[in-house]
Amino acid sequence: MRKFITHKYLFLSISYFDCAYSKRVELALRLKSIPYEYMEEDLSNKSQLLLEYNPVHKKVPVLIHNGKPISESHIILEYIEETWKTAPKLLPEDPYERAKVRFWGSFIQQQLFESILKLVTRHGEAQEKAATEVIERQGVFEEGMKKYFGGGASFTNEKNWGLLDILMGSTFGAYEVHEETSN
């Protein structure tokens, strides 16, 4: 137990594919070549450490840096960006460009990801409704990408991955598995 407390960087998460939130943080840490230690949580039997470091939500992922916890994946991503200035930059420099990334980041999270969750957790008519919603929102998202980002391969117009790429990768990477499990 004592071993990981003394480590500088620590990262609490679960390893399952469906934890896109954790995947995002991992992607960001790896992209920036930040060494970290990964600790798996069993959410049906939460560790003392998790309850101590995220008493409000008792959820993963949680990043612990120099003993201080940060929770909520998008907040962790901003923290990583601000703390480790190594390339690649996850957010553009210009405030307006950053606002666009944050807006669409929020859209991916609140509109897309949540409607996909509904899709895989519901059945029958509710699932059909969720499917329609997903398609509709993906349409809005694609329109938005074309209009605001020029529809390029990377959202930050650079060769490297940025925040939106991370959010998209972590949200849709597991998509195929979702498709299989929910027909």
Next chain:
Amino acid sequence: METHSKKMAEVKLFRTWSSVFALRIVWALKLKDVQYDTIFEDLSNKSPLLLQYNPVHKKVPVLVHNGKSVAESLVILEYIEETWKQNPLLSEDPHERAVARFWAKFGDEKVLPSIWEACNSEGKEQEEGIVKAKENLKYLEEELKGKKFFGGEHIGFADIALGWLAEYKNVFEEVASMKVIAEDEFPLLSEWKRTFADAPIIKENWPPRDKLVTRYQAFRETNLLNKAPK
């Protein structure tokens, strides 16, 4: 100076008079002494400009700066913070910034919906709603230990995001005949409410209370009617 005033004149805020989300933008702009024009929207009859500036959600508030639009109140707050650097709302320290953002998000995702829910229900449902709201408020009470504001000595990002509590809570309590933040149960939060509500810029910008009561009374009546078994 000319460029500065030109920059100032090109800020527009689309809002409704009562929205808690718009209010936080007003506070942020005023705290940073940014001049702006207000366009009040009637959400039952949205202007073509609003639809142009926020085509995705078609909602307010929207900030338009030099013709470029920013939507989602917390995204707008970050934009304001990064564009106008005077009177910073966020600390320089990344961890403190993360904490401020956490409480802002907590307010929007947990506190506001739970109080809104309690305000729009009655009887047993309301009692349960109040219990839930209080559970959320306990975390805020805890966070205020040893602090004047969520931002420390000065009003910060989290205070702005949670600021609606300082006045709207009274409105909701009156409208729904309930008590959510009692002085003895939440002494720190009660003190914060008073201090925040009384701060110069904040004090001058509350929407008229009686109008708010009327408005939320109407919401409550409609919502209760919709909930009633048919």
